[in-house]
Amino acid sequence: MISISNRIPLAVSALLTLFFAVWGGLLRLQWHLPIPQANWISFHGPLMVNGFFGTVIGLARASVLKSKIGLLVPLATAMGAWTLLLGGPENWGALLFLAASLGYLLVSIAFFWKQQAFAAALALAGGCGWAWANFFWWHGEPIPHVMNGWQILFVLTIASERLEAVHWQPTLGRTLALMTVTGLLMTGMGFQPFQPALGVRMVAAGFLLLAMCLLFFDRGWNSEKTEGWKGFTKACLISAYAWLFIGGFVGLVTAPVDSGFTYDAFLHCVFLGLVFSMVFSHAPLLLPRVLRTPVPFHPFFYAHWLLLQASLVARVGGDVLESTPLRRWGALLNSFALLLFILNTAIAMFRGKRSRHL
DSSP states (O other), rough: OOHHHHHHHHHHHHHHHHHHHHHHHHHHHTOOOOSTHHHHHTTTIIIIIIIIIIHHHHHHHHHTTOSSGGGGGHHHHHHHHHHHTOOOHHHHHHHHHHHHHHHHHHHHHHHHHHHHOHHHHHHHHHHHHHHHHEEEEEHOOGGGTTTTHHHHHHHHHHHHHHHHTTTTOHHHHHHHOOOOOHHHHHHHHHHHTTTTTHHHHHHHHHHHHHHHHHHHHHHGOSSSSSHHHHHHHHHHHHHHHHHHHHHHHHHHOOEEEEEOHHHHHHHHIIIIIIIIHHHHHHHHHHHHHHHHHOOOOOOOOOOOHHHHHHHHHHHHHHHHHHHHHHHHHHHHHHHHHHHHHHHHHHHHHHHHHHHHHH
16 A cells, blocks of 8 residues: 555645746746746746646556555656756756656556556557657757647546546447547657647647547536536536637647747647646545545635636637737636635645544
């Protein structure tokens, strides 16, 4: 078993990395904040993807597999994050992230070997995307040219988790649809460093198709129940798939996207709209497994969800209109939504822990 004492320092590291990465993101948009370390600005994306989410995903996988060896993955991502946060060389941080993603890939292969299921295959493909992106970044490719690999990690991992959650029953048509999506994503990722426009368009087409597949295959959003976690999960799923579709549309129309307003919209439709909508929905279910603390539902959870959706509409609207002030204010409110999520979750965990001891 993995003790809580092993998990808490890594969970704290992930939260601190999230905070500093968001700080760096606001600095990139010229909000006047102190600049403790220039790396926070330069590596906002890698810190979010590898330092925060890599640690969280690694912790979750180690917890599910009950593997102490699996903790080496989040340990490596945490070390990579702090290397960059404290001003260390980019190459060192990238190498630690690469080691973590290769470790995760090995864990995913072992998991697939046990499960032999299509959902596990999707998770394995997502792990390939993570390792691929980190390898090329460490090798010297610019971050925008590997970003699709990081997106694919989240997109396919989320698809895998959702298919497992609804006990998805594959048919020939459904399997062919998801195989087509996966093929588009992986092929586009491979092309992106060498043929950016073609690579991004293939990945974006994959996002569009996957959003439609998940709307059809995932029964979770189609539930008639609107109370408690069921209703909240339904709202999160609908918004997540909508943002994935919008992100795919942006990438398909404007490829290649590697800077400026369209780049901002393409990335944040996926990383904020899809990923954090899913985090809002699934974190209260995941945290009890990782930290052994219940997270009871409270209607105020809708506050951070609504703030994220409204602020992301403002941010993407600013990108579409090429309005720097609207994008900047949208981004600032994005950060408030994440802070409110952490605050609401912490309060719920405190209430759950207190009620358990009464």
